[in-house]
Amino acid sequence: MKGQFTCVVCPTSCVVHAEWNETELQSTDHAQCKLACDYVRGEIFDPRRTVTSTVRVDDGDLPLVSVKTDPPVPKATMFEVMQHLAHVVVKAPVNIGDIIVANVLGTGSNIVATKKIVLKV
Amino acid sequence: MRTEEVDVAVIGGGPAGLAAAVAARKAGAQNVVLIERGEQLGGILNQCIHDGFGTKNMGKALTGPEYAQIYIDQASAAGVTCHLNTMVLNLTPERELTLCSKEGVRHVRAKSVVLTMGCRERTRGAIGIPGYRPAGVFTAGVVQYYMNIRNLSVGRRVVVLGSGDVGLIMARRLTLEGAQVPCVAEILPYPSGLMRNVVQCLEDFGIPLYLSTTVIEIHGRDRITGVTLAKIGPRGGVVPGSQRLVECDTLMLSVGLIAENELAKKAGVALSPITGGPIVDDHFQTSVPGIFSAGNALQVHDLVDYVSLESEKAGLSAAKYADAGKLRVANIKVTPGRGIRYVVPQYIGGDESVDFSMRVEAPDLDRSVVFRSGSQTVRKMKENVVAPSSMIRFRVRSERFQKIGSELTVELEA
Numbered sequence A: 001m002k003g004q005f006t007c008v009v010c011p012t013s014c015v016v017h018a019e020w021n022e023t024e025l026q027s028t029d030h031a032q033c034k035l036a037c038d039y040v041r042g043e044i045f046d047p048r049r050t051v052t053s054t055v056r057v058d059d060g061d062l063p064l065v066s067v068k069t070d071p072p073v074p075k076a077t078m079f080e081v082m083q084h085l086a087h088v089v090v091k092a093p094v095n096i097g098d099i100i101v102a103n104v105l106g107t108g109s110n111i112v113a114t115k116k117i118v119l120k121v
Numbered sequence B: 001m002r003t004e005e006v007d008v009a010v011i012g013g014g015p016a017g018l019a020a021a022v023a024a025r026k027a028g029a030q031n032v033v034l035i036e037r038g039e040q041l042g043g044i045l046n047q048c049i050h051d052g053f054g055t056k057n058m059g060k061a062l063t064g065p066e067y068a069q070i071y072i073d074q075a076s077a078a079g080v081t082c083h084l085n086t087m088v089l090n091l092t093p094e095r096e097l098t099l100c101s102k103e104g105v106r107h108v109r110a111k112s113v114v115l116t117m118g119c120r121e122r123t124r125g126a127i128g129i130p131g132y133r134p135a136g137v138f139t140a141g142v143v144q145y146y147m148n149i150r151n152l153s154v155g156r157r158v159v160v161l162g163s164g165d166v167g168l169i170m171a172r173r174l175t176l177e178g179a180q181v182p183c184v185a186e187i188l189p190y191p192s193g194l195m196r197n198v199v200q201c202l203e204d205f206g207i208p209l210y211l212s213t214t215v216i217e218i219h220g221r222d223r224i225t226g227v228t229l230a231k232i233g234p235r236g237g238v239v240p241g242s243q244r245l246v247e248c249d250t251l252m253l254s255v256g257l258i259a260e261n262e263l264a265k266k267a268g269v270a271l272s273p274i275t276g277g278p279i280v281d282d283h284f285q286t287s288v289p290g291i292f293s294a295g296n297a298l299q300v301h302d303l304v305d306y307v308s309l310e311s312e313k314a315g316l317s318a319a320k321y322a323d324a325g326k327l328r329v330a331n332i333k334v335t336p337g338r339g340i341r342y343v344v345p346q347y348i349g350g351d352e353s354v355d356f357s358m359r360v361e362a363p364d365l366d367r368s369v370v371f372r373s374g375s376q377t378v379r380k381m382k383e384n385v386v387a388p389s390s391m392i393r394f395r396v397r398s399e400r401f402q403k404i405g406s407e408l409t410v411e412l413e414a
Helices: A035-045 A075-085 B015-026 B045-049 B064-078 B140-148 B165-176 B195-205 B260-266 B306-322
Strands: A002-006 A014-018 A025-029 A052-058 A065-070 A089-091 A098-100 A109-111 B002-011 B032-035 B051-053 B080-081 B087-093 B096-101 B104-115 B120-122 B136-137 B158-161 B213-219 B228-232 B244-247 B250-254 B258-259 B290-294 B330-337 B340-344 B354-361 B363-371 B376-386 B392-396 B407-414
Touching: A002 A035, A014 A035, A052 A075, A052 B045, A065 B250, A075 B165, A109 B392, B002 B015, B002 B096, B002 B306, B015 B032, B015 B045, B015 B104, B015 B306, B032 B136, B045 B064, B045 B140, B051 B064, B064 B306, B087 B260, B096 B392, B104 B306, B120 B140, B136 B140, B140 B165, B140 B250, B158 B165, B158 B213, B165 B195, B165 B250, B195 B354, B290 B306, B330 B340, B340 B407, B354 B407, B363 B392, B376 B392
Parallel strands: A052 A089, B002 B032, B002 B104, B032 B080, B104 B290, B136 B250, B158 B250, B330 B407
Antiparallel strands: A002 A014, A014 A025, A052 A065, A065 A109, A098 A109, B087 B096, B096 B104, B120 B258, B213 B228, B228 B244, B340 B354, B354 B392, B363 B376, B363 B407
16 A cells, blocks of 8 residues: 655654555655654554643642643544543642543553642642 | 842743853852752743653653753752743843842843843744634643643534644544544644654544645634634635534643743843844844843744753853953854745854754755855755754854855745
């Protein structure tokens, strides 16, 4: 099979021309770095995304803490992850890197805090 | 009233101000103050919860708050004095600042000043869309603040006008949070944001992008009920018969950013009509000696990574000026030629290597950016893809400036 992919890894946004079969990526063209090839392989066989969102915080200086999936989750599970996060509430204080939800929906990815939230004074 | 004396005063505590203040301290400036109008440091990064920050200067993709925290920690470790909830009301060419906070008004005299106030969004008023003025018309940055910081919903069905990066990112965010985004309309024949955002924010979610299309009317009296979209022809007029109504309860605008330079104007700093920011030399010094500028206040960036790098240089220069009371003159003029909209810095000294930033006028493929002085080619660099949305940056080494005259031009060539 043949196709074109716009790499989203960095702002260069390489448009990569790729050829592949059922099991492997056979060739790529116009990729400026290896990361773009890895991205294309992922897009073909196992597309994943870092979902970034927010969850509610009790007693924090702000009502929300920002979070991300680490590592990225399968693209098809993005909306399920969002549904799950809608019901999560954490207590302040929160630090960057705190695991908010471990192994979210059995994907093997954690939901990790990306912002520092201190106790409300 | 007492006037406080400092070495370097940095105005604005976003990514540019943080990097400049840290660099000034590291360069040996004793008393570096960072003045921030808001209640926390980090600026707009605090609401940019998406990832992709740091791919160029940290080798990994971080979210905005994570990227900001790295610099906030550095500022604290470097001994930068931070004044939060403090607004600078005035700046004189002699570098005297008037500060206002809950404690009252006070004055600071700085040996050098770095202007890092960032930018603000263009609004409905700036683009003049006819119709009533119902509730439900927001700029993308305001939607981002409401959703990501304040936990407030803006609407259920949101039309996006303009394809700037924040607009694309918020189209995805709204969709993930359960709102409907029927379309993004862009008046230009090409997207204003980065291609990676068109792909991962719109294509991933099946949100259509209508190019050469704009909103020609806003409907609704109390709350917006819909917009009329129309195709725009090559000469700028509405294509007859192309009008159509799209129902919505919210219109989100992502129609450009304006460098914020009220203080620069008060200090008599010369501004570029194209970037909206100060005209600077390769030390990021403005037309007023001892006043420097960097980040989005200088030129609107698409990547925070380059904001940090540029601001470090500005902070270093400000520390040198604070120490020596002057910097060498830069009188080689750099002007944009064919295909180039602007280039920063606008003046260079010719004795140091320079990282130039520039934007092209229109999208194109397989071009070369060429620096010329008279008939001499100073530097030539191939670019596979060029677009106004992607700032081009590259370094020209000092050896290359050895034989140039007093002018340098930058052009796009086939």
